[in-house]
Amino acid sequence: MDQEPAVRTEALTRVFEPKKKKEGSTVRALESVDLRIEQGELFGILGPNGAGKTTLLKILSTLLLPTSGKAYVAGLDVETQFNAVRQRINMVSGGEISGYGLLTVKENLWMFSQFYGIKSKVALQRIDDMLGEFGLLDKKDAKVRTLSTGQRQKMNVIRGFVTDPDIIFLDEPTLGLDVNASRVIRTYILDWLKDHPKKTVVLTTHYMAEADELCDRIAIIDNGRILACDSPERLKKMVRMNTTLSMDVTRLKDTAVFKTFPGVESFTFTEDGEKGLTKLRFVMRDESGVSDIVSAVLGQGSRIESLQKTEPTLEDVFIKMVGKGLE
Ligand SMILES: Nc1ncnc2c1ncn2[C@@H]1O[C@H](COP(=O)(O)OP(=O)(O)OP(=O)(O)O)[C@@H](O)[C@H]1O
Numbered sequence: 001m002d003q004e005p006a007v008r009t010e011a012l013t014r015v016f017e018p019k020k021k022k023e024g025s026t027v028r029a030l031e032s033v034d035l036r037i038e039q040g041e042l043f044g045i046l047g048p049n050g051a052g053k054t055t056l057l058k059i060l061s062t063l064l065l066p067t068s069g070k071a072y073v074a075g076l077d078v079e080t081q082f083n084a085v086r087q088r089i090n091m092v093s094g095g096e097i098s099g100y101g102l103l104t105v106k107e108n109l110w111m112f113s114q115f116y117g118i119k120s121k122v123a124l125q126r127i128d129d130m131l132g133e134f135g136l137l138d139k140k141d142a143k144v145r146t147l148s149t150g151q152r153q154k155m156n157v158i159r160g161f162v163t164d165p166d167i168i169f170l171d172e173p174t175l176g177l178d179v180n181a182s183r184v185i186r187t188y189i190l191d192w193l194k195d196h197p198k199k200t201v202v203l204t205t206h207y208m209a210e211a212d213e214l215c216d217r218i219a220i221i222d223n224g225r226i227l228a229c230d231s232p233e234r235l236k237k238m239v240r241m242n243t244t245l246s247m248d249v250t251r252l253k254d255t256a257v258f259k260t261f262p263g264v265e266s267f268t269f270t271e272d273g274e275k276g277l278t279k280l281r282f283v284m285r286d287e288s289g290v291s292d293i294v295s296a297v298l299g300q301g302s303r304i305e306s307l308q309k310t311e312p313t314l315e316d317v318f319i320k321m322v323g324k325g326l327e
């Protein structure tokens with residue numbers, strides 16, 4: 001038998017009805033979402049504001065009920081087996097104001113660990129280790145209300161991992177954090193999965209580079225629907241975008257020949273007399289012609305001084321699918 005996926009949804013739908021008619025119209029926050037996330041995956045959910053990302057994570061972490069359809073976490077039904085689900089998961093939202101301001105960082109984290117029945121000694125050790133890794137050790141005995149936004153968010157992320165969940169849901173874990181703090185969190189996530197290959201991370205993010213760097217697979221969601229779900233590499237390949245190829249070569253005898261090469265959409269060149277270089281620029285319909293171009297250049301006895309290829313980014317994929325950028 002296949003191993004149980006970490007997450008499985010079937011036609012998962014969530015509708016929000018306005019309390020009063022005049023307060024707006026019905027929102028279909030999730031529309032027939034079918035998703036399967038395997039154990040051990042680092043899975044990203046990418047979508048614009050209002051796409052349904054938080055709604056999806058809330059249903060998977062048993063904070064919100066589906067309107068229709070099914071969601072299973074670790075093989076358990078989130079509607080009927082929510083207690084068992086809760087023992088296996090944790091969920092953290094970026095920018096959330098959680099924790100008790102009057103307790104210290106350590107007291108807060110310890111308290112959350114006790115909700116999950118983690119042995120006190122084990123919890124305290126984990127808390128110390130994680131505070132160290134997150135550069136927060138000097139804030140251990142500080143009251144939570146004195147923390148900066150970023151420090152508080154780091155504490156929230158620690159709270160998520162300190163209970164050692166099988167599956168962790170992170171809703172925009174690096175939202176608003178500076179470059180360093182974001183990197184600390186990303187590195188922690190990757191190391192955690194490396195140390196625990198059966199555990200699963202499901203995160204939402206607005207940052208393309210983050211999704212690209214971290215995730216094994218990404219679901220692109222808009223208006224409550226999954227538009228695509230694949231590895232970052234395959235997503236980028238799905239969008240057939242023009243590749244541009246720029247090459248600096250020692251002076252060429254015949255440039256006209258490149259105009260008619262297969263796959264070349266347009267070709268321009270400039271001579272850099274001072275350096276004795278010809279600068280070639282190709283817009284390619286696909287990449288298959290690149291090696292022919294390279295051989296032709298070398299065949300004329302020219303040397304390639306530099307070669308640069310620009311490929312589509314995840315942002316290009318996203319814009320193509322959703323029709324607008326993030327932010
Ligand atoms: N409690 C609620 N009552 C009514 N509508 C809601 C509620 N929660 C979410 N919605 C609506 O559902 C849709 C999806 O919201 P959701 O918070 O899941 O989006 P999101 O993808 O997380 O967006 P963001 O990137 O802004 O966090 C939105 O149109 C939102 O207004």
Ligand SMILES: [Mg+2]
Nearest residue numbers: 053054055171
């Ligand atoms: Mg959200």
